[in-house]
Amino acid sequence: xxxxxxxxxxxxxxTILMILVLSFFLLRLAPGDIADVMAGESGGASEEYVEQxxxxxxxxxxxxxxxxxxxxxxxxxxxxxxxxQNMAVSELILSRVGPTVILxxxxxxxxxxxxxxxxxxxxxxxxxxxxxxISLVSTLGYATPLFWVGLxxxxxxxxxxxxxxxxxxxxxxxxxxxFARVRDxxxxxxxxxxxxxxxxxxxxxxxxxxxxxEQSKMDYVVTAEAKGLPRRKVVYGHVLRNALLPILTMAGxxxxxxxGGSIIIESVFGWPGMGLLAYEALFARDLNLLTGILIVxxxxxxxxxxxxxxxxxxxxxxxxxx
Amino acid sequence: MSTTAERFFRNKTAAAATLVIGLIAVVAVAGPxxxxxxxxxxxxxxxxxxxxxxxxxxxxxxxxxxxxxxxxARTSLTIALVASLAALLAGTLVGAVSGxxxxxxxxxxxxxxxxxxxxxxxxxxVVIVAVLTPSITxxxxxxxxxxxxxxxxxxxxxxxxxREREFVRAAECLGAPDRQILFQHILPNCLAPIIVMGSLMxxxxxxxxxxxxxxxxxxxxxxxxxxxIGAGRTFLRxxxxxxxxxxxxxxxxxxxxxxxxxxxxxxxxxLLKD
Numbered sequence: 001x002x003x004x005x006x007x008x009x010x011x012x013x014x015t016i017l018m019i020l021v022l023s024f025f026l027l028r029l030a031p032g033d034i035a036d037v038m039a040g041e042s043g044g045a046s047e048e049y050v051e052q053x054x055x056x057x058x059x060x061x062x063x064x065x066x067x068x069x070x071x072x073x074x075x076x077x078x079x080x081x082x083x084x085q086n087m088a089v090s091e092l093i094l095s096r097v098g099p100t101v102i103l104x105x106x107x108x109x110x111x112x113x114x115x116x117x118x119x120x121x122x123x124x125x126x127x128x129x130x131x132x133x134i135s136l137v138s139t140l141g142y143a144t145p146l147f148w149v150g151l152x153x154x155x156x157x158x159x160x161x162x163x164x165x166x167x168x169x170x171x172x173x174x175x176x177x178x179f180a181r182v183r184d185x186x187x188x189x190x191x192x193x194x195x196x197x198x199x200x201x202x203x204x205x206x207x208x209x210x211x212x213x214e215q216s217k218m219d220y221v222v223t224a225e226a227k228g229l230p231r232r233k234v235v236y237g238h239v240l241r242n243a244l245l246p247i248l249t250m251a252g253x254x255x256x257x258x259x260g261g262s263i264i265i266e267s268v269f270g271w272p273g274m275g276l277l278a279y280e281a282l283f284a285r286d287l288n289l290l291t292g293i294l295i296v297x298x299x300x301x302x303x304x305x306x307x308x309x310x311x312x313x314x315x316x317x318x319x320x321x322x
Numbered sequence: 323m324s325t326t327a328e329r330f331f332r333n334k335t336a337a338a339a340t341l342v343i344g345l346i347a348v349v350a351v352a353g354p355x356x357x358x359x360x361x362x363x364x365x366x367x368x369x370x371x372x373x374x375x376x377x378x379x380x381x382x383x384x385x386x387x388x389x390x391x392x393x394x395a396r397t398s399l400t401i402a403l404v405a406s407l408a409a410l411l412a413g414t415l416v417g418a419v420s421g422x423x424x425x426x427x428x429x430x431x432x433x434x435x436x437x438x439x440x441x442x443x444x445x446x447x448v449v450i451v452a453v454l455t456p457s458i459t460x461x462x463x464x465x466x467x468x469x470x471x472x473x474x475x476x477x478x479x480x481x482x483x484x485r486e487r488e489f490v491r492a493a494e495c496l497g498a499p500d501r502q503i504l505f506q507h508i509l510p511n512c513l514a515p516i517i518v519m520g521s522l523m524x525x526x527x528x529x530x531x532x533x534x535x536x537x538x539x540x541x542x543x544x545x546x547x548x549x550x551i552g553a554g555r556t557f558l559r560x561x562x563x564x565x566x567x568x569x570x571x572x573x574x575x576x577x578x579x580x581x582x583x584x585x586x587x588x589x590x591x592x593l594l595k596d
Contacts, residue, residue: 018437023449030453143577145529145548147536148569151555155566159559253439260444264533268555278445282452282537294449298441305440 004313008306017071019298023291024070030287079292084284089292093274097296099169100262100273102185106193107258111200112251118201119208120240126213134205141202146261150195150268157191164191167270192269196261200254207250211243218242245316252308256301329589336585339578346575350399353392361389361545369561379563381554387563390545391571397546398572401458402527405465409527410520412466413473418504420474421481432478435471443468447534456539465530469523476519480512514590521583525576532572547572 061069073080079089122134158166170176170184215221216239224234259275266275274293281289324332331337349356359365364384365376372379378387420431438446447464454460484490485508493503532548534540540549547568554564 015437015440019441022441026449026453030455139580140573140577143525143529143573143580145532145536145551145569145572145576147533147548148551148565148572151551151558151565152569155558155562256440256442257444259442260446260448263445263448264537267537278448279537282448282539285452287449287453290449290452294441294445297445301440301442 001310005306005310008309012302012306015302016299019295020071020074021067023295024067027287027291074295079295080288082281082286082289084281084286085289089289092277092289093292093296096272096274096277098273099271100259100266100275102189103192103196103262103266103271103273104255104258106189107196107200108251108255110193110197112204112247114197114201115204116208116244116247118205119212122205122209123212123216124235131209134209138202138205141198144198146195146199147264147268149198150192150265153191153195154268164188169272188271192265192271195268196258196265199261200258203250203254204247207246208243211246212239215239215243241315245312248308248312248315252305255304256297259297259301326589329592330585333585333588335581339581339585342574342578343582346395346578347399349392350395353395357389357392359386359389361385361393363389369557371561372563372567378567379561381550381561381564382557387550387567390550391547391568394545394547394550394568395571395575397458397544398528398531398548398575401462401465401531401546402524405462405469405531406520406523406527408462408466409469409523410473410516413470414477414509414516416470417474417477417479418481418509421478422485422500422504422508424482424485428478431474435474438468439471444530444533447530448537448539451534451539457541458544461531461534461539464534465527468530469527473516473519473523476515477512480515481508484508484511518583518587518590521579521586525579525583528572528576528579 077090079093081087082089082092085092118134118138122131125131154166157164165171165188169188170181171188174180174184176184216235221234221239224238225231229237262273263275263278265271266273267279270276274297278290278293280286281293331340362385365386366380366384368380368382368384370376370380370384372387376386376388378391381387381390416431416435420428420435447468450464450467451460454463481504490503490507493507498507531546532551535546535548536552538549538552540546542549550568551565554561554568557564
């Protein structure tokens with residue numbers, strides 16, 4: 001088990017290196033280097049000053065050395081400096097990880113639980129009105145822009161009916177502590193989490209339905225029924241367990257897309273996580289910060305996928321941990 | 323045996339969706355002639371509600387929302403089509419080479435593909451557009467750049483299953499050049515799934531493009547549906563229609579394209595349908 005995890009982690013290293021190389025070149029693609037930008041901001045600096053800045057940031061060295069320095073820095077979690085926010089990029093990102101994790105975990109839980117339940121209901125009522133209704137709703141879920149759902153929920157539940165707050169993570173003026181604070185945050189979480197979940201509920205519902213239908217045609221189902229097992233036991237003991245495997249795979253695939261979705265949802269709801277930070281970085285054209293967020297989230301996705309692989313092996317005894 | 327088109331149009335929902343998409347396409351192409359109002363022109367008081375003098379109301383500057391919507395259809399659809407086409411071409415090329423040659427070429431190309439699938443798609447697109455400075459072109463590049471990996475994997479699987487077939491072996495024995503085998507012999511035989519994926523990709527591209535423009539990643543000189551929603555969100559409280567209407571346009575378009583894509587899948591693979 002430990003060796004399996006270790007091996008998967010080692011396999012992740014080249015991918016992470018490639019992400020660093022990619023972000024290094026992305027940063028270089030941007031017109032003008034940081035020396036130009038800083039010189040421009042201080043208002044028409046002299047050639048000498050720009051040269052001095054270039055030397056200071058090592059921009060006069062060869063491309064390869066710059067790349068090596070960059071990788072070395074990132075490896076020690078030195079993601080550069082955000083000149084707009086006057087703070088180290090790594091510090092900025094760390095301070096914003098918490099809210100994003102809360103939002104994503106909640107949306108993930110909502111979408112996977114509802115998706116599985118709706119998928120089971122649909123599969124057990126194939127081609128009946130319930131199934132058709134669920135399929136209609138999930139088709140709609142597939143086609144709705146995330147940010148628009150968020151805005152419409154604000155329009156209905158915050159502006160018209162004043163049930164939920166429009167934005168933020170907590171009521172700053174209330175100075176809540178302890179349980180009251182948790183409740184306040186949960187209250188603020190409802191709309192963003194629901195908006196972020198809708199698309200994924202549709203994804204998991206569909207997958208669960210088709211996976212259940214596919215599994216129920218398998219030979220082991222006939223065997224189980226021939227043994228005289230009650231229908232419930234066949235479905236929930238045998239079919240469901242096998243049908244859940246594709247859901248797990250999909251969860252690993254979708255986690256990256258959910259992280260992207262959180263940029264949109266956080267910027268709609270002013271939820272102070274990494275997504276909102278990326279949005280702010282976008283407006284300030286703070287590319288250091290933006291690529292820093294890209295690196296951190298890619299690494300997060302890679303780590304989550306290692307976890308998914310381990311879980312997969314735990315759930316499916318046919319895959320051996322070697 | 324019925325033709326693909328017959329099977330497709332027997333599906334009433336798909337026929338209706340095709341009609342709607344046809345109408346949207348006509349509006350996008352001929353809109354400025356059918357509804358000759360300049361989306362940038364300040365015509366009236368700001369925040370005129372819909373169904374008054376102006377069918378869909380006016381925005382914060384008193385510009386006609388309906389004209390913006392028509393103009394936006396053109397931008398959104400063009401970007402989505404161009405980006406999808408580029409991603410489809412790139413993905414097909416990578417997948418074809420990878421699937422046909424196998425071995426180390428396949429290893430390297432597939433590692434690359436997996437790598438691009440690991441990076442959070444939307445965030446990657448945002449960074450690409452931001453780095454290239456926001457414009458219609460950079461949005462199309464960003465969308466295309468994050469959309470090709472699934473195509474490559476699909477095409478690779480198709481080519482791998484075709485590689486050992488007799489007609490491919492025969493062409494090889496006849497000394498046909500690789501280019502001809504790949505694109506004249508194998509490719510036509512895997513067009514069906516590529517077409518289906520392509521149509522679904524246009525829908526995804528519209529969603530992606532709208533999200534990027536919503537975040538303000540456009541040069542501001544063009545209207546697109548996402549941009550309209552992004553510009554209108556500040557006035558959600560006082561002018562609901564500024565966000566609601568373009569959002570409905572996106573929803574309807576994407577929904578119809580998805581329905582068409584699925585119906586195409588059923589029509590092209592009649593045996594798969596249970």
